[in-house]
Amino acid sequence: MSEPVKSSPSSTGLAQRGKLYRAAIVGAASLKGKEVAELLNERNFPAADIRLLDDDESLGQLEAMGDEISFIQRVRAEQFEHVDFTFFASDQDSTRRSWKDARDAGSAIIDLSSVLEDQPGATVRCLWIERERGQIAPPELQPGPCVTAHPVAVILALLLLRAQKAGSIKRAVATLFEPASEHGQRGMDELHQQTVNLLSFQPLPKDVFDAQIAFNLIGRYGQKSQPPLDSVEQRVLRHYKKIAGTNAIEPSLMLLQAPIFHGHAVALFLELDHPVEVAAISQALSGDHVAIPAREEDPPSNVSSAGQADIQLAIKTDPVQPNGIWLWAAADNLRLSAINAVECAESMMATRPTGKIQ
Numbered sequence: 369m370s371e372p373v374k375s376s377p378s379s380t381g382l383a384q385r386g387k388l389y390r391a392a393i394v395g396a397a398s399l400k401g402k403e404v405a406e407l408l409n410e411r412n413f414p415a416a417d418i419r420l421l422d423d424d425e426s427l428g429q430l431e432a433m434g435d436e437i438s439f440i441q442r443v444r445a446e447q448f449e450h451v452d453f454t455f456f457a458s459d460q461d462s463t464r465r466s467w468k469d470a471r472d473a474g475s476a477i478i479d480l481s482s483v484l485e486d487q488p489g490a491t492v493r494c495l496w497i498e499r500e501r502g503q504i505a506p507p508e509l510q511p512g513p514c515v516t517a518h519p520v521a522v523i524l525a526l527l528l529l530r531a532q533k534a535g536s537i538k539r540a541v542a543t544l545f546e547p548a549s550e551h552g553q554r555g556m557d558e559l560h561q562q563t564v565n566l567l568s569f570q571p572l573p574k575d576v577f578d579a580q581i582a583f584n585l586i587g588r589y590g591q592k593s594q595p596p597l598d599s600v601e602q603r604v605l606r607h608y609k610k611i612a613g614t615n616a617i618e619p620s621l622m623l624l625q626a627p628i629f630h631g632h633a634v635a636l637f638l639e640l641d642h643p644v645e646v647a648a649i650s651q652a653l654s655g656d657h658v659a660i661p662a663r664e665e666d667p668p669s670n671v672s673s674a675g676q677a678d679i680q681l682a683i684k685t686d687p688v689q690p691n692g693i694w695l696w697a698a699a700d701n702l703r704l705s706a707i708n709a710v711e712c713a714e715s716m717m718a719t720r721p722t723g724k725i726q
Contacts, residue, residue, distance in 0.1 A: 395458025
């Protein structure tokens with residue numbers, strides 16, 4: 369059971385003053401879409417109406433929105449009329465088909481599918497990192513698409529920015545373990561079915577990954593899989609540079625597809641300019657959005673991080689390199705994406721000064 373995320377002062381205050389908006393979630397039946405809907409409810413997002421939209425396969429499906437039940441409706445241009453915020457939690461093709469309809473209707477766009485970052489005026493954002501850097505982006509009257517930063521880019525940026533407080537970082541090397549849920553429900557289902565078929569000596573389905581991922585670690589998908597694994601690696605690094613700033617150290621990154629359903633895990637090696645004790649680096653890394661379990665508690669893992677809003681973190685010195693520090697981080701990939709998306713929408717409320725249903 370996930371812990372409730374505290375409501376932001378901005379959204380709670382608006383709700384109390386009766387300033388209500390309309391929102392839509394495209395891809396409402398997807399894993400990310402469900403997480404966004406849950407978080408909008410938890411944070412008391414001041415919406416009088418949240419429209420759940422998806423493709424034909426999900427039409428009529430019931431989804432809980434707090435204490436209410438809503439039907440998923442077809443994505444049509446008229447569904448975006450008078451909508452203030454549209455969250456695109458759909459696959460990339462679906463986002464490409466319908467995002468301009470939302471834009472032309474006057475809706476602010478929050479893109480979780482990472483397909484709009486090359487559009488004019490688009491920005492890759494993470495409020496966590498903007499607060500860490502003390503550089504909150506000023507509101508724009510006509511903002512372009514807001515693309516939520518990849519969860520691993522957020523993890524790397526937050527940890528590396530804070531680690532610099534303990535000493536200058538000479539080198540950073542990260543290995544990322546990608547979960548099947550980054551490919552949505554289809555990825556989760558294929559990993560499950562591959563596991564079942566392997567244990568029963570049956571042929572493996574490979575429609576999503578075009579490779580065996582059950583009981584396996586791979587650094588490249590099959591040729592038919594889209595997007596290829598190296599393109600995800602490139603997106604992580606691209607998003608990291610955009611949110612961490614030009615002065616942040618650039619980490620070397622290796623991305624592996626892991627046989628896990630949910631949650632990102634990252635092994636991060638830091639070489640500093642001088643030896644640093646674990647206590648000192650722990651103090652530098654501690655703060656909002658980072659949880660460091662005590663020694664007697666369970667260590668971070670993709671299982672322990674499920675449903676949690678914070679990055680779970682373990683720290684150890686390197687036995688060979690006196691200036692080396694190892695960080696083992698785990699985080700709920702869907703939760704981090706949803707938090708980032710909803711916080712981006714909250715920061716854009718100043719562009720909707722009327723505060724009423726249009």
